[in-house]
Amino acid sequence: xxxxxxxxxxxxxxxxxxxxxxxxxxxxxxxxxxxxxxxxxxxxxxxxxxxxxxxxxxxxxxxxxxxxxxxxxxxxxxxxxxxxxxxxxxxxxxxxxxxxxxxxxxxxxxxxxxxxxxxxxxxxxxxxxxxxxxxxxxxxxxxxxxxxxxxxxxxxxxxxxxxxxxxxxxxxxxxxxxxxxxxxxxxxxxxxxxxxxxxxxxxxxxxxxxxxxxxxxxxxxxxxxxxxxxxxxxxxxxxxxxxxxxxxxxxxxxxxxxxxxxxxxxxxxxxxxxxxxxxxxxxxxxxxxxxxxxxxxxxxxxxxxxxxxxxxxxxxxxxxxxxxxxxxxxxxxxxxxxxxxxxxxxxxxxxxxxxxxxxxxxxxxxxxxxxxxxxxxxxxxxxxxxxxxxxxxxxxxxxxxxxxxxxxxxxxxxxxxxxxxxxxxxxxxxxxxxxxxxxxxxxxxxxxxxxxxxxxxxxxxxxxxxxxxxxxxxxxxxxxxxxxxxxxxxxxxxxxxxxxxxxxxxxxxxxxxxxxxxxxxxxxxxxxxxxxxxxxxxxxxxxxxxxxxxxxxxxxxxxxxxxxxxxxxxxxxxxxxxxxxxxxxxxxxxxxxxxxxxxxxxxxxxxxxxxxxxxxxxxxxxxxxxxxxxxxxxxxxxxxxxxxxxxxxxxxxxxxxxxxxxxxxxxxxxxxxxxxxxxxxxxxxxxxxxxxxxxxxxxxxxxxxxxxxxxxxxxxxxxxxxxxxxxxxxxxxxxxxxxxxxxxxxxxxxxxxxxxxx
Numbered sequence: 001x002x003x004x005x006x007x008x009x010x011x012x013x014x015x016x017x018x019x020x021x022x023x024x025x026x027x028x029x030x031x032x033x034x035x036x037x038x039x040x041x042x043x044x045x046x047x048x049x050x051x052x053x054x055x056x057x058x059x060x061x062x063x064x065x066x067x068x069x070x071x072x073x074x075x076x077x078x079x080x081x082x083x084x085x086x087x088x089x090x091x092x093x094x095x096x097x098x099x100x101x102x103x104x105x106x107x108x109x110x111x112x113x114x115x116x117x118x119x120x121x122x123x124x125x126x127x128x129x130x131x132x133x134x135x136x137x138x139x140x141x142x143x144x145x146x147x148x149x150x151x152x153x154x155x156x157x158x159x160x161x162x163x164x165x166x167x168x169x170x171x172x173x174x175x176x177x178x179x180x181x182x183x184x185x186x187x188x189x190x191x192x193x194x195x196x197x198x199x200x201x202x203x204x205x206x207x208x209x210x211x212x213x214x215x216x217x218x219x220x221x222x223x224x225x226x227x228x229x230x231x232x233x234x235x236x237x238x239x240x241x242x243x244x245x246x247x248x249x250x251x252x253x254x255x256x257x258x259x260x261x262x263x264x265x266x267x268x269x270x271x272x273x274x275x276x277x278x279x280x281x282x283x284x285x286x287x288x289x290x291x292x293x294x295x296x297x298x299x300x301x302x303x304x305x306x307x308x309x310x311x312x313x314x315x316x317x318x319x320x321x322x323x324x325x326x327x328x329x330x331x332x333x334x335x336x337x338x339x340x341x342x343x344x345x346x347x348x349x350x351x352x353x354x355x356x357x358x359x360x361x362x363x364x365x366x367x368x369x370x371x372x373x374x375x376x377x378x379x380x381x382x383x384x385x386x387x388x389x390x391x392x393x394x395x396x397x398x399x400x401x402x403x404x405x406x407x408x409x410x411x412x413x414x415x416x417x418x419x420x421x422x423x424x425x426x427x428x429x430x431x432x433x434x435x436x437x438x439x440x441x442x443x444x445x446x447x448x449x450x451x452x453x454x455x456x457x458x459x460x461x462x463x464x465x466x467x468x469x470x471x472x473x474x475x476x477x478x479x480x481x482x483x484x485x486x487x488x489x490x491x492x493x494x495x496x497x498x499x500x501x502x503x504x505x506x507x508x509x510x511x512x513x514x515x516x517x518x519x520x521x522x523x524x525x526x527x528x529x530x531x532x533x534x535x536x537x538x539x540x541x542x543x544x545x546x547x548x549x550x551x552x553x554x555x556x557x558x559x560x561x562x563x564x565x566x567x568x569x570x571x572x573x574x575x576x577x578x579x580x581x582x583x584x585x586x587x588x589x590x591x592x593x594x595x596x597x598x599x600x601x602x603x604x605x606x607x608x609x610x611x612x613x614x615x616x617x618x619x620x621x622x623x624x625x626x627x628x629x630x631x632x633x634x635x636x637x638x639x640x641x642x643x644x645x646x647x648x649x650x651x652x653x654x655x656x657x658x659x660x661x662x663x664x665x666x667x668x669x670x671x672x673x674x675x676x677x678x679x680x681x682x683x684x685x686x687x688x689x690x691x692x693x694x695x696x697x698x699x700x701x702x703x704x705x706x707x708x709x710x711x712x713x714x715x716x717x718x719x720x721x722x723x724x725x726x727x728x729x730x731x732x733x734x735x736x737x738x739x740x741x742x743x744x745x746x747x748x749x750x751x752x753x754x755x756x757x758x
Contacts, residue, residue, distance in 0.1 A: 023244030026219030041276020060412030181258025283481025581720030
């Protein structure tokens with residue numbers, strides 16, 4: 001049998017709102033705060049047109065990201081798509097450029113922070129002296145880059161709800177700016193004159209401004225890079241991509257209009273020249289005129305935006321280098337993780353070196369231009385890859401398809417190429433830096449990577465997968481002590497259904513840390529699963545393993561069951577947990593019960609060679625039927641005999657006993673159970689089952705896994721049985737639609753309704 005490989009995945013925890021906020025947060029970053037003054041000086045009032053046209057260019061590329069993101073659901077984004085759709089050297093070059101693009105963008109955000117924070121220090125009377133040829137702003141930029149590199153090294157970063165709050169804060173600040181700006185603009189009678197002449201520097205100025213500010217539109221790429229963490233990616237990635245642009249573009253246009261219409265330049269100076277004079281701090285100067293503290297508000301917004309963007313781009317840059325090191329496109333040390341923090345420390349360090357070199361050597365205009373050129377060329381490759389993959393992989397299930405294929409994509413490619421080339425007219429230095437980096441990349445590929453590259457194998461489900469099965473069982477591995485026992489249970493069920501096993505090991509990352517920070521720990525877990533391969537081969541059952549990194553164990557299980565359309569979940573719990581263990585276990589069980597699967601929960605551990613008798617306590621509900629259904633498979637696998645126990649309380653009438661005995665015999669016949677029926681009477685059902693379980697090796701029964709109410713306010717019968725019998729217990733239950741917590745609390749039991757002890 002072909003050996004299975006262990007796959008590492010990130011848990012899907014982001015909804016549409018989270019994914020959209022990631023894109024919006026990446027776009028409304030330092031670009032709009034730092035570049036609007038510089039760009040206004042380049043284009044004049046036509047900066048409005050430049051932003052509108054950039055929105056169109058971004059939309060054409062965003063369509064490609066939406067299509068590819070909807071059918072490739074693994075982390076990596078554009079780098080992996082180019083690697084999949086174009087020749088190998090293109091894949092390497094896209095990763096090489098992606099690494100540099102994010103590093104240069106990081107330099108831009110660091111310089112923006114240096115300008116804003118330097119202004120704050122000047123306002124409070126603190127002055128940082130020049131250090132040789134290095135300005136105070138560059139010193140501050142270098143310091144903040146080192147700080148956030150260290151934060152990334154430690155594994156702490158802005159995620160989840162915190163990231164959403166930061167993004168919402170930036171949006172609120174800009175909306176306040178727009179609101180006051182529009183009120184001031186309309187209160188002035190001659191505001192229209194501030195936009196004349198509209199094309200102050202002609203279309204050449206518009207094209208230069210488009211290239212200069214395009215970095216403010218590339219945030220949708222981050223959505224694709226996070227695709228492995230997004231719920232229902234087939235639908236949510238395209239929605240998030242387009243929603244992020246729909247939110248951001250109008251904000252950019254309104255900021256540009258209000259900034260140009262409300263400034264108070266000196267006599268003989270145009271509004272756009274005034275903005276250009278103040279460069280990175282242009283919005284601060286505009287906001288000073290709105291209200292007392294307006295400038296402080298923009299300073300605060302600029303600081304949190306630059307820090308947020310700086311943190312994200314250091315993270316993105318280092319992870320691209322880490323991925324290329326893992327693929328052996330870079331030296332192996334790039335793909336190593338720190339033994340304690342589980343972060344790619346060497347990749348972070350090398351990215352930081354690039355950031356500092358760019359910060360210290362180039363003016364901010366050239367830094368922005370270099371980043372823009374890199375992103376323009378990278379997006380060009382993604383568009384080409386999308387066209388190629390549409391032709392090469394028509395089998396892929398696409399949640400979104402670019403309309404008017406391939407014409408819109410070709411238009412996007414031409415516009416991206418035109419803007420990139422035209423930037424030569426604005427910053428020759430940026431193009432020289434870009435050319436040197438690309439040339440170095442080609443030499444690196446030819447001299448190193450081409451001989452060592454590990455070809456990327458896209459992890460998608462295809463019809464060509466030989467071992468694909470219609471029935472799959474998810475085995476949740478938590479402890480080395482229970483791995484073997486759970487595997488035996490799963491193998492028994494798998495042989496009955498001719499099913500595939502999916503071994504799932506979950507690596508939990510604490511809240512507030514990026515999921516990818518758990519990849520190092522995930523790599524360490526590969527060896528612990530290796531022994532299961534032999535067990536699956538010996539039983540001739542197809543199997544594979546997945547290591548999933550998640551913030552919540554329960555959510556990771558639900559994600560995996562949904563992603564793989566599993567039919568059965570096998571999980572283990574302590575047989576005699578204390579109070580806190582029971583509460584924790586109940587939370588897991590509650591989530592598991594929401595999955596549309598059958599579930600088996602093993603309490604304790606088993607030794608297959610020592611299981612000679614399996615006991616099924618009878619209950620006339622759906623769960624007991626499932627127990628009787630899988631009992632023959634367990635008996636065959638363990639070479640054990642079956643015993644069915646029907647326990648009556650002493651007060652049960654003769655008619656009731658005869659009716660129940662008849663029902664049980666019919667069920668034994670229905671499921672062809674080679675079982676012995678034992679009928680006993682005891683003072684209560686619990687005591688009867690405990691007594692009859694003496695001498696058996698495994699109790700197989702149906703019932704609930706015990707919810708929070710049972711565990712805190714009182715135990716269910718199944719919980720009591722599990723704790724009092726001396727042997728391991730296997731609970732099984734079929735999927736059934738659950739009512740809400742409060743509905744269950746308030747409802748009254750119906751007459752004759754069976755409890756979970758039946």
